[in-house]
Amino acid sequence: MNIIGISAFHHDSAAALLQQGQIIAAAQEERFTRRQHDSGFPVNALKYCLNEANLQLKDIEAVAFYNKPYRKLERLLKTYYTFAPFGWQSFLRGMPGWLKEKLFLQKLLRKELSKIDPEAARKVKILFPEQHLSQAAGAFYPSGLAEAAILTVDSVGEWATTSLAHGRGKEITVLQELHFPHSVGLLYAAITDYLGFKVNAGEAGVMNLAAYGNPQAENTKNYIRLIKRTLVQAQEDGSIWLNQKYFSYATGRKILPDAKWQNLFGFPRRLPAAELEQKHCDLALAIQTVTEEIMLKLAREVKKLTGATDLCLAGGVAMNSAANGKLQNSSLFRHIFIQPAASDAGGAIGAALAAHYLFFNQERIITPGMDALQGAYLGPAFPAWTVAEMIRKYGAVADILNEDDLTTRTAALLAAGNIIGWFQGRMEFGLQALGNRSMLADPRNPDMQKKLNLNIKFRESFRPFAVAVLAEDASQYFHLTAPSPYRLLTQTLKPTLRRPLPKKFHLLSLAEKLNGQYSIFPVITHANFSACIQTVHPETNPLFRQLLQAFKKLTGYGLLVNTSFRGPNEPMVGTPAEAYACFMRTPMDYLVIGDYLFTKAQQPPWPEKPD
Incomplete structure (x- = not known):
């Protein structure tokens, strides 16, 4: 059974594909259109999902959209009525769009699907699970847990802003909203x-x-x-x-x-x-x-x-x-599983899973090991020939290295204070870079936080960066008692790694605080000694793990700064050409794409308006 899940028309549109209950592919539309938080129909993401599985739209049993538009319209109408006469101008602006498009969403979806295959678009079943059910399903079903409490908290779905639910087997029961x-x-x-x-x-x-x-x-x-x-x-x-x-x-x-x-x-x-x-x-x-x-x-x-x-x-x-x-x-729960695309984008996966288990009543089989999201590496990968083609197009210069030499040399460059773009394998699904579309640096380098924030990301200098750490070493550095594969847990550093706060720290100016170094890893450490942590596991990303091991062998520390590979106000890079362009437009020092290592100093000048 093949099911497509779609989230769209609010922010972070996405598509996902399920085959026999297995998540085959998922991607956000912004990665293809290059429009950050793209909310349009995810036609490019949908085409990618079909291509990844070598399917056509006619092979799809159902398309599941992540919310119910009629219930959302009901909420809008009742809200405007309750607060009347306030908000009438907003009502007049918003209702035409609802009546034209979202109210008749099934028609709109078939229209968009017809751009891929008109006949299949006319016949395919379209389902509308509620938004909080989609989000809950996207967390519970891939978690690998046979039973769990489910807590869904966001701005608003149709009506619900918070849902308390119970997942058991293939059933999800909403208890309170x-x-x-x-x-x-x-x-x-x-x-x-x-x-x-x-x-x-x-x-x-x-x-x-x-x-x-x-x-x-x-x-x-x-x-x-x-x-x-x-x-x-x-x-x-x-x-x-x-x-x-x-x-x-x-x-x-x-x-x-x-x-x-x-x-x-x-x-x-x-x-x-x-x-x-x-x-x-x-x-x-x-x-x-x-x-x-x-x-x-x-x-x-x-x-x-x-x-x-x-x-x-x-x-x-x-x-x-x-x-x-x-x-x-708090130790309230033995284990906490967090969907890596927990907001609207992840609703695409959840809608497909809700359709599979709750509408089509399929059996749920839980396999041992890590969760079913495969490290969130669910997006496109690019073969070596596409990199070679990009090199020819731009006249780029690169060394080709075997895997051992690649990780060893990259680790040495990181330890020498360089910023490296790292582009490998399948793209991450969700907002977090998890080692396949990442910018990497040495967390010990005191100048790296400002260099990354001000010269590459063009964002506020106070923002520390997430850290990728060998899973087996995480507890040596942090008060972390469980895996954090999706960079969604913040914990404090061990006291032996901290640096004492200056006397009368809280009387310092904000500028003085921002210049502080709060641990031996200043790039990843907040002023409260905390860090946002990604644990790297052999089951999901062996090459990134090998790089961390090479860095540890060289420096004694198995952890790196890991931030998303993107320019300011851009989505994460999606293709080798986008990675190279971002590398050339920013003060990154080196770029790794697959087996290719690019040195900035060896590249031809980058045109102001490349083709």
Whole structure:
């Protein structure tokens, strides 16, 4: 049985292919169109999935879309009615699009599918599982767990903003839901917007900024009190109530009324290019603290309801690695599995899996070993001839090395302080680079954080980078008690690796804090001694593991800086040509694609407008 899953028309559109319940391929549309967070119909991702399995659309039994458009329309209409007359302008702007396209989504999907095969598009079955079911399915079914509590937390699906469910065998039972407009995801998004970061893209920036907040400062404590007393009321079961006087997402396109928030917190909304100050860090810490408290309450409640010893996390809030780390440290659950594309993109995989097990009633067989996502390496791979073709096109210069020489030489270049683009095998599915479309560096180099942030990523200098570490060595460096293959857990470094904070650290200016080095691995260490960790396993990425082993043999440390291989405001590179172009446009020193090693100094000049 072949099933296609699709998520689209909000952000991070994606397609996935299931064969007999096995995930064969999955990719985001942005990687093909080069439009970051592309929300359009994922025609390119869909074509890739079919090609990967050597299938045609006529071979597909069903296409599963990740949400129910009629229920979402019901929510919009009831919301506009409830808040009337406020929001009527937004209603007039939004309804024509809904009536023309999303309301008749099945017709639209068949129209888009007909661009691939008109006859197959007319006949294929189209299914619409609910969004939170799709997200829950995308976490539970691949987890390898026979039974688990499932916690789905995001901005909003059709109605649900938080779902507590129980997965057992092939069944998923939703036990409780919290409905719009009360949403942990929208609360965090509002603070993200107020702090000058882009919603649906900048939440990680707020999480990182929180590390520079002062937990002992009266300012931070006051922000926490204001959030809890004025913006959100949280019950012991994790359910919340948001004071809609301070939010405008229900009635308009803006997420918050600036004037009320300025009166509440005592400073105006930060503009994206404005300088960051300590008050911004303290507010980021406040919302991070409140979010972690709510997530812990939800975790306790879903454990009480299900009695399960394991937990699956899904939804956009599950991408908050710091909150995930707190959940892990709570010891509420024996094992926590987090979908690597936990938000809308992962809904494509989940929709297909929900169709397979719940609609077509297929048997679920759990195989021993790691989860069924194959390390999230589900995207396109490129044979050596495509690299050779790219070399001819650009007149590039490269050395061809065998595997041992490649990893040994790359490790030596990293240890010498170089930044290396690393392009191997199948592309990752999800937002995280996991060692196949990565930029790598030595985490010990104190200059590397600014060099990467300011000269390559063109983003705020306060952001530390994730670390890839040999799975068997992780506990030597971090307080990590379980694997973290998808870079979705943040934990603290061992005390022996830390550097003492300066005296009166919290009285330092933010600029002084940003220049601090908080461990022997300054590039990956936050000011609170934490790091976002990816454990590298032989089952999923033996070549990346071999590189880490070569670096350890040379330096004594089996870990590297690992950040996504992309330019500023671009998606992760998808092809060898895109990798080479990014390499040439940025101050990267070396590039590895397959067996080819490119040295920047040996390359011909890069044209301003390449073909």
